[in-house]
Amino acid sequence: MNTLQRHLGIPGAMAIGLASMVGAGVFFVWAPAAAVAGSGLLIGLLIAAVVATLNALSSAQLAMAHPVSGGAYAYGRALLGPWWGFSAGWLFLAGKTASAGAIALIAGGYLWPGHERLVAIAVILVLGTVNALGVRSTARVSATVVAVVLAGLSALLLLVALWLSGGGQAVGAPIGEFGGADAGWLGILQSAGLLFFCFAGYARMATLGEEARDPRHTLPRAILAALGVALVLYAAVGTACVLVLGPDRLARSASPLAELAAVVTGAPSEPDTAGAAGGWVLVVSLVAALACLGSLLGILAGLSRTGLAMARDSELPGALSRVSARTSSPVVAEAGVAALAIAAVLLLDPAWLVGFSATCVLVYYAIAHLAALRQPRTERWLSRAVPIAGAFGCALLAFTLPWQGVLIAALVLGIGLAARGIRLARRRTDA
16 A cells, blocks of 8 residues: 555644744754854844745645645656756755754753763654654644643743843843844854754645645645744744843853743753752753654654655655555655664764755755746746745855855765666666
8 A cells, every 4th residue: 555645634734844843943043043143143033934934835836736745856856857856855855864863862962961862762763653653643742742832932931021021131232233243144144044944844744745635725724824833933932032141142052942941030051950940941941852852753754755755756765655554654664764863863963963954955945946936827826926036045045054064965965866867877777
């Protein structure tokens, strides 16, 4: 059996997307963004939000016309050609597999410091099993995670609002001033590229197109609604971090939201601090760990569906296209993705992975925009200006990211394209 079942409605799709977007990024990405842009990260957040919205619009238009698994891989292959589709799928698999390993390590650091890799491996195995039980299990667990994380972040933002209204003073420079040296627009654009890492979860909803009920109705609404919730939340959290911590302290922080909770409650920024104030820091740390797990669950689901779609087209080993008759999930692809994520946990350092993942995903969405431009008039409800602006925005942010991540992404893409060329040449020779 190689057919997925359509079990997913708008709430389930939104839960998976929000679990991916309101994940590890909201607890981590503010520090590297502040390091390159100071308080200018708020402008970077606005730029990232605009690019993410353009991407979501093009993704929604494509998903309505092509309600199949694979996301931009499937769209690029259908509308631009196999090489474009392969490039999108390969970059998605590479960037998000590395990201999955990094997020698992971050969760391990929150749950059992000093034993991060052991915990990360266990987490990947457990979440891979949840996904293998079917998309309804993924949606239920994602909905639970999203509810707890949104409640925790809402409580933290309420504490910040009470602290500010009670006369609390910001630790660092006010909004409008740069922390340290003036980073300029290059720094702001770099922060936008890093912050874009947080919004990429709506790709997971597009990759699940074959499992959505009435996908032409479900996917566009789920994608835009989930992105809207994430945009509001990130704007509130980013503003709170800059106001309370200031850009200099924020740039040095290993756990920005734990420090935010510590400042507004008057506790030291250690999660095991005794007392009510320290208890808030512990709550934030636990919510951060849970958010990592929700993000990882959605990433693993999206990776397996992209692997499934590529295997169906003989771009990856055919065994990855097997779908369980009992759970209607791509069980072999789920196992393969989990194995690769565990390899990333064992071999990779999470410190450089955000830039690499953001580069891969930005190029992935640029290909989606090019595919949207090629859609026939009968499939388009957006102005052509939307995908044109989106493709330009993705390319701009990708090439302003730290050069190490861009270089590694280019090397990974080159390896994938060369391997595909060799495989096709051998196939022609055999024929």
